[in-house]
Amino acid sequence: MKTIEEINQANVKKISAEKKLPSFFPGDIVKVGVRITEGKRDRIQYFEGVCIAKKNRDLNSSFTVRKISFGEGVERTFALYSPIVDSIKVIRSGKVRRAKLYYLRDRTGKSARIAEKIKKKIGIDVDSKPEEPTEENIIKAVDANVNEEIKKESVEKKVSSEKKSEKETLEEKK
Numbered sequence: 001m002k003t004i005e006e007i008n009q010a011n012v013k014k015i016s017a018e019k020k021l022p023s024f025f026p027g028d029i030v031k032v033g034v035r036i037t038e039g040k041r042d043r044i045q046y047f048e049g050v051c052i053a054k055k056n057r058d059l060n061s062s063f064t065v066r067k068i069s070f071g072e073g074v075e076r077t078f079a080l081y082s083p084i085v086d087s088i089k090v091i092r093s094g095k096v097r098r099a100k101l102y103y104l105r106d107r108t109g110k111s112a113r114i115a116e117k118i119k120k121k122i123g124i125d126v127d128s129k130p131e132e133p134t135e136e137n138i139i140k141a142v143d144a145n146v147n148e149e150i151k152k153e154s155v156e157k158k159v160s161s162e163k164k165s166e167k168e169t170l171e172e173k174k
Contacts, residue, residue, distance in 0.1 A: 008059040015081045024063075026051050026101050027094030027114050032065060032078060033087035044086050047076055050094065050114060052101040066104060068112075073105060093117040 024030055031048040049067030052075070061080035066073060078085050094114035104112050 005058070011059050012081060021080065022088055022090050024051060024054075024088065024090045025093075026054055026099055027096035029091040029094065030065060031089045031091055032085060035084050035086045048091065049074075050101070050104065052104055093119070
């Protein structure tokens with residue numbers, strides 16, 4: 001038994017080195033590129049939908065993607081390390097609390113939607129790197145601050161002049 005497991009693990013490592021497979025979970029919206037052979041031609045057809053199940057079993061790993069096509073639910077199960085699967089791209093990460101989302105089969109419309117997982121925390125983008133401060137960026141930031149201050153001052157002047165004119169009109173009426 002161990003020899004079969006070792007062979008499977010070796011094949012998984014080999015395929016993982018050749019293909020770039022992103023980490024994704026149930027609830028994520030994924031776009032799977034499927035290699036289709038028509039006669040002598042090869043082409044790639046994309047299947048985009050919600051990953052409703054994922055099974056991690058070394059070489060036998062698979063995942064199920066569900067989409068609604070022309071009002072009908074379509075599910076397709078892919079072997080993760082299959083040569084038919086050309087690429088996998090995570091479009092959006094979903095916030096779910098279940099490993100298998102089979103309950104989505106019974107739902108339609110807005111109730112079948114999944115909330116998006118937020119990657120930002122306290123205004124900091126996790127994916128992007130902070131920019132190096134350059135002279136141009138510093139000048140732009142200073143200009144923006146100066147422009148904001150000028151706008152605030154002009155608004156304050158307008159407000160104070162309006163108040164004065166209101167007081168004058170009230171005094172004239174008395």
